[in-house]
Amino acid sequence: MASHIVGYPRMGPKRELKFALESFWDGKSSAEDLKKVSADLRSSIWKQMADAGIKYIPSNTFSYYDQVLDTTAMLGAVPSRYNWTGGEIGFDTYFSMARGNASVPAMEMTKWFDTNYHFIVPELGPDVNFSYASHKAVDEYKEAKGLGVNTVPVLIGPVSYLLLSKPAKGVEKSFPLLSLLDKVLPIYKEVISELKAAGASWIQFDEPTLVLDLEAHQLEAFTKAYAELESTLSGLDVLIETYFADVPAGAFKTLTALKGVTAFGFDLVRGTQTLDLIKGGFPSGKYLFAGVVDGRNIWANDLAASLELLKSLEGIAGKDKLVVSTSCSLLHTAVDLINEPKLDDEIKSWLAFAAQKVVEVNALAKALAGDKDEAFFSASAAAQASRKTSPRVTNEAVQKAAAALRGSDHRRATNVSARLDAQQKKLNLPVLPTTTIGSFPQTVELRRVRREYKAKKISEEEYVKAIKEEIKKVVDLQEELDIDVLVHGEPERNDMVEYFGEQLSGFAFTANGWVQSYGSRCVKPPIIYGDVSRPKPMTVFWSSIAQSMTKRPMKGMLTGPVTILNWSFVRNDQPRFETCYQIALAIKDEVEDLEKAGITVIQIDEAALREGLPLRKAEHAFYLNWAVHSFRITNVDIQDTTQIHTHMCYSNFNDIIHSIIDMDADVITIENSRSDEKLLSVFREGVKYGAGIGPGVYDIHSPRIPSTEEIADRVNKMLAVLDTNILWVNPDCGLKTRKYTEVKPALQAMVSAAKAIRTQLASAK
Numbered sequence: 001m002a003s004h005i006v007g008y009p010r011m012g013p014k015r016e017l018k019f020a021l022e023s024f025w026d027g028k029s030s031a032e033d034l035k036k037v038s039a040d041l042r043s044s045i046w047k048q049m050a051d052a053g054i055k056y057i058p059s060n061t062f063s064y065y066d067q068v069l070d071t072t073a074m075l076g077a078v079p080s081r082y083n084w085t086g087g088e089i090g091f092d093t094y095f096s097m098a099r100g101n102a103s104v105p106a107m108e109m110t111k112w113f114d115t116n117y118h119f120i121v122p123e124l125g126p127d128v129n130f131s132y133a134s135h136k137a138v139d140e141y142k143e144a145k146g147l148g149v150n151t152v153p154v155l156i157g158p159v160s161y162l163l164l165s166k167p168a169k170g171v172e173k174s175f176p177l178l179s180l181l182d183k184v185l186p187i188y189k190e191v192i193s194e195l196k197a198a199g200a201s202w203i204q205f206d207e208p209t210l211v212l213d214l215e216a217h218q219l220e221a222f223t224k225a226y227a228e229l230e231s232t233l234s235g236l237d238v239l240i241e242t243y244f245a246d247v248p249a250g251a252f253k254t255l256t257a258l259k260g261v262t263a264f265g266f267d268l269v270r271g272t273q274t275l276d277l278i279k280g281g282f283p284s285g286k287y288l289f290a291g292v293v294d295g296r297n298i299w300a301n302d303l304a305a306s307l308e309l310l311k312s313l314e315g316i317a318g319k320d321k322l323v324v325s326t327s328c329s330l331l332h333t334a335v336d337l338i339n340e341p342k343l344d345d346e347i348k349s350w351l352a353f354a355a356q357k358v359v360e361v362n363a364l365a366k367a368l369a370g371d372k373d374e375a376f377f378s379a380s381a382a383a384q385a386s387r388k389t390s391p392r393v394t395n396e397a398v399q400k401a402a403a404a405l406r407g408s409d410h411r412r413a414t415n416v417s418a419r420l421d422a423q424q425k426k427l428n429l430p431v432l433p434t435t436t437i438g439s440f441p442q443t444v445e446l447r448r449v450r451r452e453y454k455a456k457k458i459s460e461e462e463y464v465k466a467i468k469e470e471i472k473k474v475v476d477l478q479e480e481l482d483i484d485v486l487v488h489g490e491p492e493r494n495d496m497v498e499y500f501g502e503q504l505s506g507f508a509f510t511a512n513g514w515v516q517s518y519g520s521r522c523v524k525p526p527i528i529y530g531d532v533s534r535p536k537p538m539t540v541f542w543s544s545i546a547q548s549m550t551k552r553p554m555k556g557m558l559t560g561p562v563t564i565l566n567w568s569f570v571r572n573d574q575p576r577f578e579t580c581y582q583i584a585l586a587i588k589d590e591v592e593d594l595e596k597a598g599i600t601v602i603q604i605d606e607a608a609l610r611e612g613l614p615l616r617k618a619e620h621a622f623y624l625n626w627a628v629h630s631f632r633i634t635n636v637d638i639q640d641t642t643q644i645h646t647h648m649c650y651s652n653f654n655d656i657i658h659s660i661i662d663m664d665a666d667v668i669t670i671e672n673s674r675s676d677e678k679l680l681s682v683f684r685e686g687v688k689y690g691a692g693i694g695p696g697v698y699d700i701h702s703p704r705i706p707s708t709e710e711i712a713d714r715v716n717k718m719l720a721v722l723d724t725n726i727l728w729v730n731p732d733c734g735l736k737t738r739k740y741t742e743v744k745p746a747l748q749a750m751v752s753a754a755k756a757i758r759t760q761l762a763s764a765k
């Protein structure tokens, strides 16, 4: 019985790649240094899998930035603004596309399905001259072979690549991207031929778009593409890998009928319906790659249950055609539990990071082949049992309170326009009030203070003093800029989710459990292992101090339950909504404590509400219902005069606008400046929005400083579709990744634009 891994994290157990990349970008080390670190990471991963006994080991799952961008490079689909002149694509062109350069901005980055990973969106049109411009897949195959490891090279499949791309600037929005299939397939053929010549016997095409709601013509593209590749692929075993959800029945039929394909990979953790389809008819003679080890979280596998499932599949695919695999690439989980000395043994026994998942996959394959590691399986059974019975997991009061929320509804008693009136009497804000999203720049000094406090190198007193000083600086700056509703700047927070996870019960946090979010940037998702409760107030201390420094309203700043859920590793022993309701109750306590402490404006960020949307439309309504309900629970019992803000970072929310209205916040600030037409078009199309709204007036992701005129111009555009009395003026998102030299002039321009328009409105009366 064989074993397979879909893909592996690239950052390294101690984020070696992150530091090598950032040092190279800063000009502190050479391209050779970066290549050396990368090659060492690759070889240690291949060796680790080979030593574990994995039969089908992937290559080309390493990336200097992103695997979709690697495919763009392979196809030579470089947008013309990067002035690439042909030849093998090097670091200059590659990183310019990823990050922009002095004269050209980066390509767009967007969410990879429903993960917190982001990919670089290909920009295509009828004029792209595709050419074979990056031999990375072949080079990495050869590199592994040189190390004695015969790998399965992994490519993003041609159809998913096109389905994930967008029409380039200047190309009609309706341009049929799939019409480019005929142009990309010849490049794929060149790559395949080279891989064959280098000695590859297997090839893996990732076609994750097969789990989406595809239309008939999109499914036909798969049939056409693989028929076209069939002769080039002959002599190879060909695996089509799907992940992240069920494969719908129609797609399953198309997939399993593809020409030239000998193996199919499925996510059997999220794909319970796929399992039924497999049982209902799997093509004979083909390999079934069964993804039973979860790549989306950090939980140890229930080996006994997996073994049983695998045995039932053996009867379908045949003993020699069933391959044990991961549900998706391990990119989305943490790297190695060995680097977590601070986690206690009980919790550790419940966990498996990427390195441990490799071992699990192999143990399952061996057990199927009759060579069961009894000790390993009984340890697994013991861990499963302890997770089920551990008193640390259960808090009956919390379970009861959360269960009581199900099926009920929670809404503030007074409607939003009456609330806004009551709040305005108290807050007395000018029209077009100005505010920011929460964080101010996280300086090196600030990070040092937090790090030294955590390491107990400085006392609590010194720490509090340093953070207070930072808050004072941020408050003074905002008063000087004449901003209306202030923030404290979040200097005490490492990350908006991790910070709350560290203070809530039922959460564990790791020292090195980093997961790549984009490029060199990583997050350390907290682990929710038990029922969630809030032992004591989490933000009241800092918010009260901040409010005491100013007469202006100081926003309390919280992360909402849905975002905490979506950016954590969530327990898999109860439905997600159950966990979300529990977090909602904890945040509700915090909101009420802030109100008691005299905070009159409270922002509850739901940056990740949109990304938790299930991949399939049929499941949207259910998710949105409990997600929006969870948000409302947090502030249902507060006074009319307390103003609730929320914030979202992704503007492609047009399809869920009614759910956003249903959140019933008093004010929403929302990313907009990178795509203003998209956001404002909802209101142009007549959707009524009566609450306060602040579409971002400038892009905080770029170091570019906007002018007063361009911000005023943006605000005027907004006024054309939104009522004057509901519009707020604010940036797109938090300022933590920017420098003060950028933030000061940008906010200055923002405030003067707001003032200019106020004057203009007053004189028009």
Ligand SMILES: Nc1nc2c(c(=O)[nH]1)N[C@@H](CNc1ccc(C(=O)N[C@@H](CCC(=O)N[C@@H](CCC(=O)N[C@@H](CCC(=O)O)C(=O)O)C(=O)O)C(=O)O)cc1)CN2
Binding pocket: 116, 447, 450, 451, 454, 493, 494, 495, 496, 497, 498, 517, 518, 520, 521, 522, 523, 524, 567, 737
């Ligand atoms: N969870 C989450 N997901 C999100 C976002 C977000 O803000 N949070 N934003 C969107 C974009 N994604 C992003 C993901 C990561 C980063 C980011 O800046 N990450 C940092 C990691 C955090 C960090 O700054 N780490 C520092 C310091 C390490 C650390 O945790 N230090 C503690 C100090 C104590 C200690 O050493 O443990 C601290 O800062 O408090 C470092 O790597 O050097 C990075 O990779 O550089 C930004 C955006 C979508 N998803």
Ligand SMILES: [Zn+2]
Binding pocket: 437, 607, 647, 648, 649, 732, 733, 734
């Ligand atoms: Zn944001």
